[in-house]
Amino acid sequence: MADPKHGDAPIVIDETPGRKSYCTxxxxxxxxxxxxxxxxxxxxxxxFKCEVTEAGKKAVCQCHQTGNPPWCDGTHSRLKKG
Ligand code: FES
Structure with a gap:
C-alpha cells in the first residue's frame, strides 16, 4: 500500500459547528x-467523531500523535523523521 495522502502537518480549516467525522x-x-x-x-x-460547538479556525491533527484529538497540539513538530 502506498503512503496516505496527508503529511504530518495539521490541516487548518474554517470549521462550522455540528457533528463531524475526521479522517484518521x-x-x-x-x-x-x-x-x-x-x-x-x-x-x-x-x-474520529465529535461535536464541534463553536465556529472558527481549527487545526486538525494529521500525525495522529496529538494529546488532544482531533486537534493539533504541536506534537508533529517534535516527531523524528525516519
Ligand atoms: S476515510 Fe480515513 S478514516 Fe474514513
Missing amino acids: CGWSDKLPYCDGAHNRMETGCVP
Whole structure:
C-alpha cells in the first residue's frame, strides 16, 4: 500500500459547528473529513467523531500523535523523521 495522502502537518480549516467525522487513515479525498476510504482501503482505521460547538479556525491533527484529538497540539513538530 502506498503512503496516505496527508503529511504530518495539521490541516487548518474554517470549521462550522455540528457533528463531524475526521479522517484518521489519511486516504480520504475530503481531508480532513472521512469519506469512507478507510473501509474501501481496508485500513482498519475508524474516523474520529465529535461535536464541534463553536465556529472558527481549527487545526486538525494529521500525525495522529496529538494529546488532544482531533486537534493539533504541536506534537508533529517534535516527531523524528525516519
Ligand atoms: S476515510 Fe480515513 S478514516 Fe474514513
